[in-house]
Amino acid sequence: xxxxxxxxxxDELPVLVRAGVLSEDAxxxxxxxxxxxxxxxxxxxxxxxxxxxxxxxxxxxxxLLLAHNWDGLSRPLRTALAFAPLAAGQLLAAWTxxxxxxxxxxxxxxxxxxxxxxxxxxxxxxxxxHIPGNLSSFLLTWLLLGLPLVYVLRSTTVALLYAMGVTAxxxxxxxxxxxxxxxxxxxxxxxxxxxxxxxDARGARAFLTAWGFSICLCVGLGIVLEGTPPxxxxxxxxxxxxxxxxxxxxxxxxALRHPFTWLGSLGTVGLALLLTFDDxxxxxxxxxxxxxxxxxxxxxxxGYIVVALLxxxxxxxxxxLLRKDGFGVLPxxxxxxxxxxxxxxxLYAEQxxxxxxxxxxxxxxxxxxxxxxxxxKARLGRTNAGMAILSVLVVARFFDSDLSxxxxxxxxxxxxxGFLAANVLLARRYRSxxxxxx
Amino acid sequence: MKKTALGIAFVIVVCAQLAVPAYMxxxxxxxxxxxxxxxxxxxxxxxxxxxxxxYVALAVTERQFAGWSGSPLERGRRVYALLSEDxxxxxxxxxxxxQPPAQGDYIRATVQWVVSGKGAINLRLPFDRYxxxxxxxxxxxxxxxxxxxxxxxxxxxxVRVRNGAAVLEELYIEDLPIRxxxxxxxxxx
Numbered sequence: 001x002x003x004x005x006x007x008x009x010x011d012e013l014p015v016l017v018r019a020g021v022l023s024e025d026a027x028x029x030x031x032x033x034x035x036x037x038x039x040x041x042x043x044x045x046x047x048x049x050x051x052x053x054x055x056x057x058x059x060x061x062x063x064l065l066l067a068h069n070w071d072g073l074s075r076p077l078r079t080a081l082a083f084a085p086l087a088a089g090q091l092l093a094a095w096t097x098x099x100x101x102x103x104x105x106x107x108x109x110x111x112x113x114x115x116x117x118x119x120x121x122x123x124x125x126x127x128x129x130h131i132p133g134n135l136s137s138f139l140l141t142w143l144l145l146g147l148p149l150v151y152v153l154r155s156t157t158v159a160l161l162y163a164m165g166v167t168a169x170x171x172x173x174x175x176x177x178x179x180x181x182x183x184x185x186x187x188x189x190x191x192x193x194x195x196x197x198x199x200d201a202r203g204a205r206a207f208l209t210a211w212g213f214s215i216c217l218c219v220g221l222g223i224v225l226e227g228t229p230p231x232x233x234x235x236x237x238x239x240x241x242x243x244x245x246x247x248x249x250x251x252x253x254x255a256l257r258h259p260f261t262w263l264g265s266l267g268t269v270g271l272a273l274l275l276t277f278d279d280x281x282x283x284x285x286x287x288x289x290x291x292x293x294x295x296x297x298x299x300x301x302x303g304y305i306v307v308a309l310l311x312x313x314x315x316x317x318x319x320x321l322l323r324k325d326g327f328g329v330l331p332x333x334x335x336x337x338x339x340x341x342x343x344x345x346x347l348y349a350e351q352x353x354x355x356x357x358x359x360x361x362x363x364x365x366x367x368x369x370x371x372x373x374x375x376x377k378a379r380l381g382r383t384n385a386g387m388a389i390l391s392v393l394v395v396a397r398f399f400d401s402d403l404s405x406x407x408x409x410x411x412x413x414x415x416x417x418g419f420l421a422a423n424v425l426l427a428r429r430y431r432s433x434x435x436x437x438x
Numbered sequence: 439m440k441k442t443a444l445g446i447a448f449v450i451v452v453c454a455q456l457a458v459p460a461y462m463x464x465x466x467x468x469x470x471x472x473x474x475x476x477x478x479x480x481x482x483x484x485x486x487x488x489x490x491x492x493y494v495a496l497a498v499t500e501r502q503f504a505g506w507s508g509s510p511l512e513r514g515r516r517v518y519a520l521l522s523e524d525x526x527x528x529x530x531x532x533x534x535x536x537q538p539p540a541q542g543d544y545i546r547a548t549v550q551w552v553v554s555g556k557g558a559i560n561l562r563l564p565f566d567r568y569x570x571x572x573x574x575x576x577x578x579x580x581x582x583x584x585x586x587x588x589x590x591x592x593x594x595x596x597v598r599v600r601n602g603a604a605v606l607e608e609l610y611i612e613d614l615p616i617r618x619x620x621x622x623x624x625x626x627x
Contacts, residue, residue, distance in 0.1 A: 097444060132565060145454060
């Protein structure tokens with residue numbers, strides 16, 4: 001975070017002045033330029049989180065109390081009580097907008113309480129009138145009534161609850177009627193996410209939204225993808241994870257703990273590892289297409305559009321990074337291309353062994369290049385990451401009983417040859433560096 | 439200006455949040471006050487299915503309609519079930535249609551599944567559970583189960599019907615509302 005970087009620079013200034021790198025005057029002007037380190041930012045975050053947590057607990061407690069089934073009361077009284085938390089939440093939100101509009105803690109807290117009260121009200125009315133259970137329509141109604149609070153109260157907590165709610169709705173609806181509305185529903189909250197990131201891309205709210213929405217998208221994509229043909233998830237997830245990774249490099253460079261970087265890199269490696277197993281490729285192709293309820297034609301069309309858009313976006317981001325930073329990012333950015341080749345081979349040539357070899361080679365190259373990059377730049381984390389990729393690949397192949405001995409033998413020979421080649425190249429590089437050094 | 443716009447937007451949001459539950463209540467209250475009461479017999483249920491949480495799950499016998507001769511119906515399709523009463527005074531579905539009937543009491547239902555080749559359709563009716571206090575629900579479930587298994591005591595529900603809307607009014611065992619039945623049979627436990 002920015003806070004830490006400024007503090008680090010201030011800590012370094014006396015060292016640089018003593019070493020004669022900077023003059024006292026230059027150090028003073030640097031301190032003037034960045035200003036005092038805003039220590040109070042942490043206390044503001046604490047207040048915000050406490051407010052939201054308190055509202056969550058109170059809201060959930062009221063829901064639990066109302067779920068007790070107060071059927072000793074008359075129906076009119078139960079109906080009136082059903083509106084009580086909703087009315088209280090609305091009054092609190094109104095007061096917040098009128099008197100505390102500048103306080104993020106009040107807006108987040110009142111928004112969260114009101115959002116939960118909507119669900120409590122509808123649920124209690126359902127109990128009072130014995131309305132049959134239809135979780136899907138209950139969730140959808142709750143979501144649509146709560147969504148405006150994201151914009152009126154500028155509440156990121158409500159936005160995150162909304163994204164989780166949409167994903168839960170999709171999980172509930174997909175097996176009944178399909179969930180083609182998942183993407184339009186998620187897009188409805190996108191303006192808020194963009195606004196939060198435009199305010200402070202490295203702030204706490206941007207960090208939370210990045211984590212929350214990334215995870216929701218990863219889960220939701222798998223739920224709503226119709227799989228026409230089966231195996232489309234390979235392209236979809238490969239492209240999505242690459243988009244995360246490349247977006248992290250473009251908009252949050254150096255932020256290794258950013259969710260985009262974490263999910264993008266770990267996800268790409270995890271997916272590639274999964275695709276080195278024969279079982280993963282077994283049910284791919286038109287021959288395995290499911291028929292019957294609840295196949296949704298609109299869901300299939302949406303799936304094609306989403307996959308195409310993700311692939312296009314991944315390509316655009318990759319080309320941008322290649323022009324800006326060179327070919328270093330190519331191995332990571334090539335993941336969708338590898339997925340496309342493998343998927344096409346299985347789909348049209350009904351060939352499973354070549355994609356397996358392809359993915360093993362891909363992980364090998366990725367591991368070696370990451371390891372080499374770490375050695376070259378003396379970055380221990382990257383070196384370890386490269387070693388970890390290579391290690392899991394070796395372990396996975398050794399214990400992969402689905403592969404024939406001959407195929408495993410070929411793969412081990414290729415892996416070993418790859419290691420040797422990397423060793424030779426690195427040794428030559430170090431020798432030439434030592435010869436060039438004075 | 440920004441604050442005014444936010445205020446107007448908030449008022450619209452509040453109205454929508456109040457209107458939706460108010461509409462849910464209004465339709466059901468009018469149906470309960472002005473609708474005609476029908477009795478639906480409840481079928482014996484697997485005791486492990488009867489109780490789910492804080493309500494008693496109901497399996498109404500009059501869910502299947504035999505004799506559909508129209509075009510094939512897909513799952514989830516909205517249909518309208520015309521009602522009458524049999525000699526015992528229980529509700530009977532006499533016909534199904536894709537449009538609301540011009541005369542008679544009917545309820546909105548959806549197709550749950552179709553028994554292929556037999557013209558029989560299983561319907562999802564708009565009443566499948568009876569909410570109760572969490573302490574009484576287990577006793578209600580046992581009373582409901584005993585009443586159905588023995589075959590002697592009919593368990594049934596009364597439903598108010600009006601213009602396609604149906605609202606569950608009460609659950610009866612031995613012609614007593616469930617709470618009265620439980621208070622007279624404290625030995626059920």
